[in-house]
Amino acid sequence: MTSLNTHSDPLILEMRSITKEFPGVKALADVSLRVKAGEIHAICGENGAGKSTLMKVLSGVYPYGTYTGDIVYQNEVQEFKDIRASEHAGIVIIHQELALIPELSIMENIFLGNEPTKRGVINWAEARTRSTELLARVGLREDPDTPIKEIGVGKQQLVEIAKALNKSVKLLILDEPTAALNESDSQHLLDLMLGLKGRGITSIIISHKLNEIEQIADEITIIRDGKSIETLNVKADGVDEDRIIKGMVGRTLESRFPDHEPKIGEVLFEVKNWNVGHPQIQDRLVCKNSNFFVRRGEIVGFAGLMGAGRTELARSVFGRSYGRFISGHVYKDGKELQLRSVRQAIDAGLGYVTEDRKSLGLNLLDDIKATTVSANLRKISKNFVVDANKEYAVAEEYRKSLRTKTPSVEEGVAKLSGGNQQKVVLAKWMFTDPDVLILDEPTRGIDVGAKYEIYGIIQKLANEGKAVIVISSELPELLGLSDRIYTIFEGAITGVLNKDEASQESLMKLMTSARKTA
Amino acid sequence: MNALKKLFGGNTRQFGMIFALVALIVFFEIFTEGRTLTSGNVINLFNGNSYILILAIGMVLVIIAGHIDLSVGSVAAFVGVCVSLFIRDWGLPWYIGVLMGLGLGVLIGAWQGFWVAYVGIPAFIVTLSGMLIFRGANQFVGKSNTIPVPADFQYIGSGYLAEFGPKTGYNNPTMLIGLLAVAFVIFSEIRSRRNAKKLGAEVPEAWVMVLKLVLVCGAILYATYLFATGRPGTSFPVPGLILAVLIIVYGFISSKTVIGRHIYAVGGNRHAAELSGVQSKKVNFLVMMNMSFLAGLAGMIFVGRSTASGPFDGVGWELDAIAAVFIGGAAVTGGVGTVIGSIIGGLVMAVLNNGLQLLGVGADLTQIIKGLVLLIAVAFDVYNKTQGKKSIVGMLMKNFGRSSEIKADETTQTKEVISRGI
Numbered sequence: 001m002t003s004l005n006t007h008s009d010p011l012i013l014e015m016r017s018i019t020k021e022f023p024g025v026k027a028l029a030d031v032s033l034r035v036k037a038g039e040i041h042a043i044c045g046e047n048g049a050g051k052s053t054l055m056k057v058l059s060g061v062y063p064y065g066t067y068t069g070d071i072v073y074q075n076e077v078q079e080f081k082d083i084r085a086s087e088h089a090g091i092v093i094i095h096q097e098l099a100l101i102p103e104l105s106i107m108e109n110i111f112l113g114n115e116p117t118k119r120g121v122i123n124w125a126e127a128r129t130r131s132t133e134l135l136a137r138v139g140l141r142e143d144p145d146t147p148i149k150e151i152g153v154g155k156q157q158l159v160e161i162a163k164a165l166n167k168s169v170k171l172l173i174l175d176e177p178t179a180a181l182n183e184s185d186s187q188h189l190l191d192l193m194l195g196l197k198g199r200g201i202t203s204i205i206i207s208h209k210l211n212e213i214e215q216i217a218d219e220i221t222i223i224r225d226g227k228s229i230e231t232l233n234v235k236a237d238g239v240d241e242d243r244i245i246k247g248m249v250g251r252t253l254e255s256r257f258p259d260h261e262p263k264i265g266e267v268l269f270e271v272k273n274w275n276v277g278h279p280q281i282q283d284r285l286v287c288k289n290s291n292f293f294v295r296r297g298e299i300v301g302f303a304g305l306m307g308a309g310r311t312e313l314a315r316s317v318f319g320r321s322y323g324r325f326i327s328g329h330v331y332k333d334g335k336e337l338q339l340r341s342v343r344q345a346i347d348a349g350l351g352y353v354t355e356d357r358k359s360l361g362l363n364l365l366d367d368i369k370a371t372t373v374s375a376n377l378r379k380i381s382k383n384f385v386v387d388a389n390k391e392y393a394v395a396e397e398y399r400k401s402l403r404t405k406t407p408s409v410e411e412g413v414a415k416l417s418g419g420n421q422q423k424v425v426l427a428k429w430m431f432t433d434p435d436v437l438i439l440d441e442p443t444r445g446i447d448v449g450a451k452y453e454i455y456g457i458i459q460k461l462a463n464e465g466k467a468v469i470v471i472s473s474e475l476p477e478l479l480g481l482s483d484r485i486y487t488i489f490e491g492a493i494t495g496v497l498n499k500d501e502a503s504q505e506s507l508m509k510l511m512t513s514a515r516k517t518a
Numbered sequence: 519m520n521a522l523k524k525l526f527g528g529n530t531r532q533f534g535m536i537f538a539l540v541a542l543i544v545f546f547e548i549f550t551e552g553r554t555l556t557s558g559n560v561i562n563l564f565n566g567n568s569y570i571l572i573l574a575i576g577m578v579l580v581i582i583a584g585h586i587d588l589s590v591g592s593v594a595a596f597v598g599v600c601v602s603l604f605i606r607d608w609g610l611p612w613y614i615g616v617l618m619g620l621g622l623g624v625l626i627g628a629w630q631g632f633w634v635a636y637v638g639i640p641a642f643i644v645t646l647s648g649m650l651i652f653r654g655a656n657q658f659v660g661k662s663n664t665i666p667v668p669a670d671f672q673y674i675g676s677g678y679l680a681e682f683g684p685k686t687g688y689n690n691p692t693m694l695i696g697l698l699a700v701a702f703v704i705f706s707e708i709r710s711r712r713n714a715k716k717l718g719a720e721v722p723e724a725w726v727m728v729l730k731l732v733l734v735c736g737a738i739l740y741a742t743y744l745f746a747t748g749r750p751g752t753s754f755p756v757p758g759l760i761l762a763v764l765i766i767v768y769g770f771i772s773s774k775t776v777i778g779r780h781i782y783a784v785g786g787n788r789h790a791a792e793l794s795g796v797q798s799k800k801v802n803f804l805v806m807m808n809m810s811f812l813a814g815l816a817g818m819i820f821v822g823r824s825t826a827s828g829p830f831d832g833v834g835w836e837l838d839a840i841a842a843v844f845i846g847g848a849a850v851t852g853g854v855g856t857v858i859g860s861i862i863g864g865l866v867m868a869v870l871n872n873g874l875q876l877l878g879v880g881a882d883l884t885q886i887i888k889g890l891v892l893l894i895a896v897a898f899d900v901y902n903k904t905q906g907k908k909s910i911v912g913m914l915m916k917n918f919g920r921s922s923e924i925k926a927d928e929t930t931q932t933k934e935v936i937s938r939g940i
């Protein structure tokens with residue numbers, strides 16, 4: 001598993017002038033990438049810059065012949081015809097979307113397609129010993145028989161890495177591995193990567209969390225608009241986040257948050273004594289007597305650890321789309337609302353942007369324009385007939401204002417890069433013109449520049465007199481954006497802090513304690 | 519290749535189907551020495567398949583929503599026998615009988631829809647049970663006898679458009695319908711082009727549109743000619759007219775209306791649809807109900823055509839309808855499919871059936887060939903998606919020596935969709 005080369009800084013991988021075209025889009029134009037053996041190499045760039053595409057070319061997802069240029073890996077030109085071929089050579093990619101099978105156990109997933117056999121029969125005894133070993137290596141303390149669906153995303157990510165290690169990986173590619181992880185899980189993952197580096201495994205990481213990149217990467221290659229811009233050596237060049245941003249967007253970004261003078265009015269939306277039961281488990285509560293309110297023009301943050309019940313709270317309020325409703329009241333403009341279905345919630349002026357855009361936010365078979373209007377078909381239809389012209393016009397308008405990167409709004413959403421998909425989901429909810437907008441992890445997988453734009457959009461919505469709730473696992477984001485922050489711990493609201501009293505430490509304390517404030 | 523693609527609005531899948539259908543017709547026309555494209559045969563073909571095509575319309579919606587309906591043959595048979603009994607034993611006029619038959623179809627559909635949508639039992643199970651229940655019910659109420667229907671009821675299954683107006687040598691109403699169809703096609707094409715231009719969307723060159731119109735209108739006029747010059751007393755058949763109306767109505771509903779969007783949304787990603795405010799239960803209920811409604815209609819047309827209702831009416835129809843839908847490009851996983859595609863799929867099967875019959879091929883071989891065609895059509899589809907080549911046409915063009923561009927996007931995209939689906 002260690003590099004065989006002896007001279008200093010040998011390259012394990014060189015991608016030479018890779019060009020990859022999709023119909024109507026040149027995703028990569030003459031991109032080069034040089035990765036040294038044993039280093040952690042980061043790839044940075046805006047949404048749609050071509051990072052994932054480059055890695056898919058490398059790993060054989062886009063087979064040899066569908067791109068031009070050379071891949072030189074371990075001093076040989078490679079022509080991978082599929083993923084198996086690249087895995088055979090020791091290149092393993094962990095995609096932006098995890099590819100584990102929820103119904104199968106951790107062990108079965110690790111060995112899927114790679115089962116240890118004895119005379120054609122799967123040798124589960126060996127699989128068990130090996131998976132226990134592998135889980136220990138990635139620092140995951142779970143029974144190998146636990147089904148994947150019962151462990152959180154952070155742990156699933158570790159299972160993916162265990163799976164890669166099982167294939168005796170030499171070059172590990174991680175596409176936005178920490179996008180869905182909270183801070184401690186992310187840190188664990190980064191430490192693990194450093195550990196792997198210690199054992200001679202080379203890694204390529206793609207991430208929009210630049211602080212992580214700065215922390216672990218040895219070198220950074222920056223891609224902009226499908227072209228490789230530069231490769232920075234973190235130590236030698238003294239690279240910091242601002243330097244990376246400058247490379248990514250071509251200019252320096254003055255601040256991470258747009259200036260905003262909040263115009264806060266009276267209470268617009270209020271939830272009282274909200275109790276919701278777990279959908280399957282009888283006596284378990286996912287929301288415990290929660291009370292919160294949002295004022296006109298106010299941006300309210302919900303802070304909490306992964307699994308604290310923020311999403312559950314939001315979704316149960318949004319037309320009881322999660323859990324078993326037990327008791328509680330919802331008021332808007334002082335009037336009590338009965339929100340028994342999502343339809344009623346939308347009609348009452350609520351909107352909810354999900355954190356899980358792939359399985360809850362998008363129909364991947366649809367195109368951009370159909371998706372944009374899908375939550376508010378009424379507005380563009382007359383007598384139940386959809387006006388295709390209006391649909392196009394609306395989608396086009398949002399494409400321009402959100403600067404979604406796509407050749408046309410008739411493109412399928414499945415073809416968009418992750419960040420651009422998020423913009424389409426946002427557009428869909430903005431088009432419902434809600435008075436109360438709940439955004440669940442709105443900037444997950446979004447690049448710095450686009451984040452700034454999305455913050456701007458959120459602030460603009462607030463300035464229009466809407467009430468905005470932002471759920472986020474990134475505390476700096478909540479601190480920078482919110483006027484007030486509620487903290488949630490194990491289904492209960494444990495505190496609320498105003499902008500001026502909130503800090504990472506004070507929030508963290510409330511997020512991890514059951515202390516009740518009046 | 520690109521121009522061809524533009525010709526049919528970039529929908530190569532559909533174009534491939536049309537191409538296959540035309541090829542099939544030409545093939546049989548040659549090998550049956552001109553017996554395929556005669557008035558009599560074409561009229562026959564429509565009469566003998568209209569009920570399957572009607573079922574295919576309902577079935578494609580069911581399949582788009584992510585379900586399946588195995589009960590359509592039994593439901594059709596049950597509705598058929600009930601209507602025959604209403605008319606014979608209660609002495610109801612034929613049109614009341616038809617209305618009651620449609621009502622009965624809706625009731626049966628509501629029953630099945632209830633179990634699928636509100637109890638959450640997979641449609642496969644519900645309709646498998648329905649297949650048994652309604653077959654049994656047909657034989658129970660009909661005492662396994664054939665029950666004749668009066669001549670005026672037979673009109674809906676085997677009637678023709680009446681002659682009127684000046685003596686032109688052609689059947690006037692048929693000609694009128696043909697001309698109206700041509701006018702409509704031209705009008706709507708020009709209008710959609712103008713709209714697209716206004717919005718600044720890309721439109722194909724003018725010659726592409728003209729060529730497309732010439733081809734489509736030529737086909738319509740030729741068909742009109744065939745229908746209008748049949749044996750005296752025949753013309754465009756009534757079941758064909760019913761079918762045409764249904765194609766237009768359902769084609770419009772599925773592609774242009776809110777409920778149509780909702781059906782695709784529920785089939786594509788049910789959870790995402792629900793979080794966008796789509797009432798998926800209602801959608802599922804409606805699609806299932808509609809299917810039985812159309813099955814009832816198909817059953818009555820069949821009874822009208824065969825002049826009596828019998829205990830084995832509609833056996834195996836569900837399979838023909840499902841085959842038509844899948845040949846027409848629908849996906850087993852839901853979310854994909856079109857009404858027009860399914861009709862073309864159904865016509866491919868029908869032409870095949872008819873042509874083989876004309877060639878004197880036995881029922882045994884015909885089944886084998888039909889089975890293989892279904893498999894090959896879908897396999898082509900899957901292969902094209904995984905190989906990144908564009909549909910059947912792409913294959914054909916390649917053999918003509920032109921380069922076929924490799925479209926890897928489709929490849930990975932399906933893979934991604936699949937892996938996400940897991």
Ligand SMILES: Nc1ncnc2c1ncn2[C@@H]1O[C@H](COP(=O)(O)OP(=O)(O)OP(=O)(O)O)[C@@H](O)[C@H]1O
Pocket residue numbers: 022023025026027045046047048049050051052053054405406414415416417418419420445447927928930931
């Ligand atoms: N299968 C495809 N078909 C057509 N275009 C595609 C396809 N996959 C990607 N693209 C386009 O290629 C470009 C690069 O996409 P890619 O997914 O590599 O971006 P990315 O850098 O990974 O962005 P993100 O940070 O948002 O994940 C985008 O413009 C995207 O729309």
Ligand SMILES: [Mg+2]
Pocket residue numbers: 051052053096175417418
């Ligand atoms: Mg990406």
